[in-house]
Amino acid sequence: MNKKILLIFLILLSITLVSGCGSSADNFSGNSSTTDVNPESVEDSGSGVGNGDIDILYQISTIDALLQGVYDGILPVAALETHGDFGIGTFDGLEGEMLALDGNYYQIKTDGIAYPVSGEMTTPFATVTFFEADENFRLEEPANLTELEAFLDLKLPSENLFYAVRVDGNFSYIKARSVPRQEKPYPKLADAVSTQSVFEFENISGTLVGFRTPEYVKGVNVPGYHLHFITEDRRAGGHVLDLEMENGEASLDITSAFFMELPTSGDFYNVELGQDLQADMEKVEK
Structure with a gap:
């Protein structure tokens, strides 16, 4: 009888050990799959990555690619809107200036008018x-573009971070531009x-929208202010070339995370990047 009881006990023990090993293997397999992490699913982890963290600067392509003539649109505005309610850029074929403010996207064409943008663009x-x-900073003294940028630089916690910049103010003069659609x-x-x-605006109120990016991202984005x-009535605007500001209020959004998506086809694959960046940028800003 004792031998039979011992035999039954050993059989039960073997079954338990085998089951435990199977569970451990399953758990290990499950844990190993977590190495395939979608960055957009990581939220509130302290890494600053994911849609749950609003302090992310999202960028499509590079300024160097744009300088070299890579103008084909690769991302619909409807998708871009999921990454931000504030920003700047351009459109397919380089047709006009993009400006996003308070969740509304505009296309400023060569007539200087700001048109609402459809999600399919x-x-x-x-x-x-x-x-x-x-x-937030109150601007009480008149300033030109260089002086305004110098004032904002003094307020930065660090020159090595990214900043979204919004300036609501009264301007005695603004010089802006827009570029027509290009053909291949x-x-x-x-x-x-x-x-x-x-376009030249005089004695007008409105909003400056843009970014200040660090010097070390040259080629990726515009170093300094863009x-x-x-x-104010959201009817006209353009890319800022010069200005004379009377007064207003500046706001900075300190942005410590940067996420960029590159084109996966088209001209971007073959263009030579990193060529004469400084010279090209100086021509573009005139």
Whole structure:
């Protein structure tokens, strides 16, 4: 009888051990699958990555690619809107200036008018974020563009972070531009802006929308300030070339995370990037 009981006990023990090993294997297999992580699913982890964190600067393509004539739209505005309610960029074929403010996207064409944008329109280059001000500053003294940028630089916690910049103010003068749609074979941006339309606004109120990016991202984005303008009634604007500001309020959104998607086909695959960046940028900003 004792031998039979011992035999039954050993059989039961073997079954338990085998079952335990199977469970452990399953658990190990399940844990190993977590290495395939979708960055967009990571939220509130402290890494600053994911749609749950609003302090992410999202960018499609690079400014260098745009400088070299990569103008084909690759991302619909409807998709871009899921990454930000504030930002700047351009549209398929380099047709006009993009400006996003308070969740509304606009296309400023060569007539200077700001048109509402449909979700089906595409962009070859854009930078957006969900704007939430971290710092606010009152601007009481008149300032030109250089002086305004210098004032904002003094307020930065660090020059090595990304900042979304919003300035609501009264302007005695603003010089802005928009570039017409380009046709293939696309010229470089420095050549495309030779056909730009320039607008001059006087004694007008409105909003500057844009970003300040660190010097070390040259080629990825515009080092320093890149600003677009839209009037208070949201009817006109353009890419800012110069300004004279009377007074207003500046807001900075400190953005410590940067996420970029690159084109996966088309001209981007073959263009030579990193060529004469500084010279091309200087031509574009005139």
